[in-house]
Structure formats: structure tokens, C-alpha cells
Amino acid sequence: MIQSHKRRVRHLPADIEQAIGSAIAQAQSILCVSHVAPDGDAIGSLLGMGWILRSLGKNPILALADAPSTDFDYIPGFAGIVGASSVGDDYDLIICLDASSPDRMGAVYRPAAHDRIPLLVIDHHITNTQFGAINWVAPDCAAVCQMLVYLAEALNVPLSGNLAVALLTGLITDTLGFRTSNTDAHVLQAAIRLTEGGARIQEIVARTLQSRTYAGLRLWGASLNGAMLENRVIWAKISLVQRAQAGARNEDGDGLAGLLLSAKEADISATFTERINRAGEVVVECSFRAKPDFDVSQVALAYGGGGHPPAAGCTLNGPLDKVAADVAAALQDARQTQAQPIGQKFSSTLTAGNSTHG
Numbered sequence: 578m579i580q581s582h583k584r585r586v587r588h589l590p591a592d593i594e595q596a597i598g599s600a601i602a603q604a605q606s607i608l609c610v611s612h613v614a615p616d617g618d619a620i621g622s623l624l625g626m627g628w629i630l631r632s633l634g635k636n637p638i639l640a641l642a643d644a645p646s647t648d649f650d651y652i653p654g655f656a657g658i659v660g661a662s663s664v665g666d667d668y669d670l671i672i673c674l675d676a677s678s679p680d681r682m683g684a685v686y687r688p689a690a691h692d693r694i695p696l697l698v699i700d701h702h703i704t705n706t707q708f709g710a711i712n713w714v715a716p717d718c719a720a721v722c723q724m725l726v727y728l729a730e731a732l733n734v735p736l737s738g739n740l741a742v743a744l745l746t747g748l749i750t751d752t753l754g755f756r757t758s759n760t761d762a763h764v765l766q767a768a769i770r771l772t773e774g775g776a777r778i779q780e781i782v783a784r785t786l787q788s789r790t791y792a793g794l795r796l797w798g799a800s801l802n803g804a805m806l807e808n809r810v811i812w813a814k815i816s817l818v819q820r821a822q823a824g825a826r827n828e829d830g831d832g833l834a835g836l837l838l839s840a841k842e843a844d845i846s847a848t849f850t851e852r853i854n855r856a857g858e859v860v861v862e863c864s865f866r867a868k869p870d871f872d873v874s875q876v877a878l879a880y881g882g883g884g885h886p887p888a889a890g891c892t893l894n895g896p897l898d899k900v901a902a903d904v905a906a907a908l909q910d911a912r913q914t915q916a917q918p919i920g921q922k923f924s925s926t927l928t929a930g931n932s933t934h935g
């Protein structure tokens with residue numbers, strides 16, 4: 578079919594397809610890794626790559642620096658994901674998924690041991706630093722899981738069963754259920770193939786997007802009480818004290834920036850979330866969302882983070898109030914420079930992308 582040939586060429590250039598195919602064919606032992614604080618696309622693409630490699634007769638190690646949320650334990654292979662301490666020094670190939678820079682692999686990737694191993698980077702972040710020996714970076718894909726649909730096709734791996742469930746998870750979570758501004762016909766065609774392969778949209782939506790804890794909802798309530806709106810930028814803070822008072826776990830309350838962006842009076846939203854990092858320090862996780870035609874990736878990049886135009890983020894040292902004030906001001910500046918005359922913008926109802934910078 579001419580059309581599908583065109584689509585494949587657009588997303589998976591022939592030279593990269595050839596390079597990936599031969600890198601995988603030559604490798605006996607393969608380590609696959611995705612990013613810290615793994616989201617649905619990180620976990621889905623990691624497990625999906627695992628199923629693709631198994632179809633090709635390989636037996637890969639799948640590793641994440643941070644333990645994945647049990648929300649995703651319905652994806653076949655979930656229990657086999659290992660932590661950094663189970664990762665050895667010797668592999669023939671490392672495949673890095675959904676990470677825009679090497680530090681995003683966290684403790685799984687140890688440069689002293691791993692820098693000499695060929696690294697294949699598969700990512701869709703426009704801010705990707707091209708840090709692999711082979712770099713397949715496709716910012717026009719809504720999820721790495723979408724890219725793996727094309728890779729599976731190129732490698733003649735059937736898009737069904739376990740693989741379909743894994744890949745549809747990343748497509749659904751990174752597009753917030755096919756609602757983001759980067760949800761185009763190619764995304765929907767990829768989703769059709771995965772549903773034809775047996776994955777079920779409504780089950781994955783129920784397990785992911787439509788699944789929150791009571792404590793998480795109460796935390797949102799506390800945070801929304803203090804939400805601010807200035808110059809079409811809306812933001813809210815989530816402090817460790819609020820989290821404790823709501824009885825919420827570390828992962829409860831994620832996704833609030835997407836809800837904030839539904840404000841008609843705003844074009845850009847942000848949340849500032851206090852966290853305790855691995856070193857035991859209090860840091861502020863900043864998460865940005867933008868409506869179509871606005872771009873928050875450059876502000877994230879300027880603060881040492883990254884992401885996509887509609888969804889980006891960074892992590893800064895506190896204190897919370899100062900970080901929120903400074904970054905909200907920077908977002909308002911960015912919003913002013915991106916402002917367009919009233920009347921040119923009609924699409925104000927859709928939400929932006931989901932993943933932050935990973």
C-alpha cells in the first residue's frame with residue numbers, strides 16, 4: 578500500500594530502520610531503560626520493546642531507576658521490570674526509550690560502565706539531546722509507543738496480544754485519551770491497529786486516566802484553593818504539608834496541571850509540587866501545560882528541564898513559594914511573547930500533551 582509506505586518513511590527513516598534492525602540483530606544481551614518517575618509511555622514503551630525483542634528471539638533486561646506505579650501492573654511483563662541494582666555492566670546494546678537526555682535514565686545508566694556500549698535512543702521529545710550512537714527522535718509522534726508501532730511493523734512483529742496492550746497504554750496516557758493537540762490521524766491509525774490486535778481502549782482508560790485515589794482528589798482540592806491566575810497563566814502549588822494533611826502518597830495528585838489548563842481564562846498552566854528527592858533534599862517539581870499554539874518547552878529548557886511545546890517540566894531547588902513566583906513570572910513573559918491577535922485563535926477547548934519531560 579503506497580499510503581502506509583509513505584507513513585512509515587515519514588516516521589521511521591530507511592537509514593535508521595536499517596541501523597536499528599542490524600543493531601538488534603547483532604546483539605545477544607540487550608538492556609532496555611526508560612526515564613525516572615516513569616509514566617504510561619515510559620512503562621508501555623519499555624514493556625513493548627521487551628515484547629518486540631522477545632518476538633525476535635532476544636531475552637532483554639528491562640530496567641527503571643524508579644519503581645513503576647502498580648497502576649500499570651495490568652500490562653503483561655510488568656513484574657519483570659528490575660531496578661538499578663539488578664543492572665550489570667556488560668551488554669551488547671542499550672536501548673533508551675522516552676528519555677530526552679542521559680540523566681533521565683537515572684541510576685540505571687552508569688556512564689563508567691555503560692558509555693562503551695552502543696546506545697540506541699528512541700524518543701519523541703523535541704528537546705532530545707541526541708546522546709545515542711543511533712538516535713531516532715520523532716517529535717511528530719505523540720508517544721514513543723506510537724514509534725514502536727512503526728518499528729514493530731518494520732521488523733515484522735505482529736501488533737497483537739501483550740505488545741498491543743503495552744503500546745496502547747502509552748498512546749492513551751501521553752494523549753490523555755486522544756485529546757491532546759498532537760493527536761493526529763497517524764496516532765488514531767496506530768491506535769486502530771492496536772485495538773485490532775486485541776488491546777481495549779476502555780480498559781486501559783479505566784486503569785489509568787480514570788483512576789485516582791480519594792486522598793489525591795482531596796489534595797487537588799487543597800491545592801486548587803490557592804490557585805492563582807495572572808496574564809492568562811494559571812498555577813497552583815502542592816506542598817509536602819498539604820500532601821501529609823490529605824493523607825496522600827507521593828504519586829497522588831499528579832496531573833493537576835491538565836485540570837488547571839481547562840480554565841477558560843488561561844492559555845498556560847503550571848503546578849509546583851514539593852518532593853523529597855533521592856538525596857533526601859526538598860525540591861520543587863514544575864509541570865507546565867499549554868493550549869494549542871502556545872509553547873512551554875522553552876521555559877522548561879531554560880530552567881534545565883525539557884519536554885514538548887504543549888507539556889514540559891523541570892525540577893528546581895526550593896523554596897516552593899519563590900520557585901512558584903519566579904517560574905510563574907517567566908511563564909507569563911513567555912505567554913506575552915507568544916500572544917496572537919484575538920480572532921486568529923479558535924481552538925481553545927482542547928487540552929495539551931501529557932508527559933512532562935519524560
Ligand SMILES: [Mn+2]
Pocket residue numbers: 618619675701719720721751932935
Ligand atoms: Mn512519552
